[in-house]
Amino acid sequence: xxxxxxxxxxxxxxxxxxxxxxxxxxxxxxxxxxxxxxxxxxxxxxxxxxxxxxxxxxxxxxxxxxxxxxxxxxxxxxxxxxxxxxxxxxxxxxxxxxxxxxxxxxxxxxxxxxxxxxxxxxxxxxxxxxxxxxxxxxxxxxxxxxxxxxxxxxxxxxxxxxxxxxxxxxxxxxxxxxxxxxxxxxxxxxxxxxxxxxxxxxxxxxxxxxxxxxxxxxxxxxxxxxxxxxxxxxxxxxxxxxxxxxxxxxxxxxxxxxxxxxxxxxxxxxxxxxxxxxxxxxxxxxxxxxxxxxxxxxxxxxx
Numbered sequence: 001x002x003x004x005x006x007x008x009x010x011x012x013x014x015x016x017x018x019x020x021x022x023x024x025x026x027x028x029x030x031x032x033x034x035x036x037x038x039x040x041x042x043x044x045x046x047x048x049x050x051x052x053x054x055x056x057x058x059x060x061x062x063x064x065x066x067x068x069x070x071x072x073x074x075x076x077x078x079x080x081x082x083x084x085x086x087x088x089x090x091x092x093x094x095x096x097x098x099x100x101x102x103x104x105x106x107x108x109x110x111x112x113x114x115x116x117x118x119x120x121x122x123x124x125x126x127x128x129x130x131x132x133x134x135x136x137x138x139x140x141x142x143x144x145x146x147x148x149x150x151x152x153x154x155x156x157x158x159x160x161x162x163x164x165x166x167x168x169x170x171x172x173x174x175x176x177x178x179x180x181x182x183x184x185x186x187x188x189x190x191x192x193x194x195x196x197x198x199x200x201x202x203x204x205x206x207x208x209x210x211x212x213x214x215x216x217x218x219x220x221x222x223x224x225x226x227x228x229x230x231x232x233x234x235x236x237x238x239x240x241x242x243x244x245x246x247x248x249x250x251x252x253x254x255x256x257x258x259x260x261x262x263x264x265x266x267x268x269x270x271x272x273x274x275x276x277x278x279x280x281x282x283x284x285x286x287x288x289x290x291x292x293x294x295x296x297x298x299x300x301x302x303x
Contacts, residue, residue: 020073028055029063031073042085049094052076061093064291086127089120092150093290097159097283099124099137100152100290105269109142109151120151128155140164144241146257149176149274150292162282172287173278176233176243177222179271179298180252181264184229188220191246195239202259203241205249215239217246223302227264228255230294230302232275243272267297 020035032044032053039047044063051059054074055067067073085091088107093100101124103109108119121139128135137153138160154160163170193205196212206212216236223230229252233243244260247253253261255271278289 016077018075018077020075022067022069022071022073024069026067027063028053028060028065028067028073031067032075035073036075042090045090045092046085047075049091049100051095062289062291063092063293086123088118088123091124091127092292093288095281097155097281098152098288099128099155100150100277100288102292103143103148103151103274105146105148108145110139121153124153141167141238143274144244144270144272146270147176147272147274148269148295150277150290151274152277152279159282163279166282169280170282171277171279173276173289174235174238174274175276176235177273177275177294177298178219178231178233178243178247179255179267179301180229180231180247181227181255181262182229182252183224183226184219184221184231184250184252186221188218189250191215191217191219191249193246193249195242195245197240203239203245205245213237213239215242215246217242225302228266228301230298244270266301269297271298273298 018036022031029041029044032039033041047053048061048063051061052075053060054076055065056071088104090102091099092102101120103120110121111119121137125137128137135155137155138157140152140154140160140163143149143151154163193207193215194210194212195203195205195215197203214237218234218236220232221229222232235242241260244254244257248260256262256265256267257270273292273295275294276289276291278287281288
């Protein structure tokens with residue numbers, strides 16, 4: 001496999017840094033894997049998350065940041081030691097106020113009446129307490145157990161309140177990638193309905209205005225074949241199981257989602273991944289955007 005070339009210059013001592021010159025266009029992750037072969041993909045994600053990588057003196061946290069010939073990439077090794085990522089999730093962005101993780105499919109976001117142990121919240125909470133027993137994290141939103149992808153936690157009650165009080169204004173984008181059954185004919189569309197939950201915890205969709213909580217989902221077709229379609233889905237509202245119910249509404253259930261009508265189970269999990277989270281930082285006012293990779297198991301269905 002061809003990897004982008006670079007010139008490596010390392011300073012030693014207290015401010016140990018690696019200075020890398022970009023000699024051909026590439027995405028940052030691919031460039032760093034080629035330039036620093038001793039580091040794994042998760043090592044580099046950790047460096048990005050801890051704001052230890054800069055391009056032309058600007059800190060970059062995005063793995064797919066495009067690089068141009070002649071740019072200077074600096075890796076600051078002295079800032080923190082590369083931590084072992086906690087089991088079941090990856091920390092992909094961190095600053096003094098927030099932590100963004102990528103959650104694996106099958107892991108609960110937070111505890112329920114029946115599940116007290118392994119949740120994204122408990123794993124991350126234990127992880128930050130290892131650094132300092134006083135450290136805490138605070139829930140901002142959740143993903144379904146079956147959904148993988150990007151989730152954000154606050155590192156203080158103050159930041160949690162600031163974000164939750166202004167959630168609609170603060171969150172600029174929440175995008176999912178979804179694999180559904182069958183070939184979706186429309187290139188794009190919007191689904192609007194009102195959702196209610198049954199006593200059996202199943203969400204039902206109604207076209208009657210105000211018959212439940214209003215839910216609006218926008219979708220765009222990325223790839224398809226005769227068996228499956230890959231969609232990009234953007235939420236205007238964040239209701240429980242919203243995407244899963246709305247995909248069933250248009251006759252294309254999410255693969256693996258038996259609860260909402262799926263008959264195909266080709267990848268051993270539900271085909272739903274939270275890919276993009278963009279928001280206005282509650283303290284700095286900067287726009288933070290994190291985009292994760294589309295799971296390979298999704299893409300493998302479209303050879």
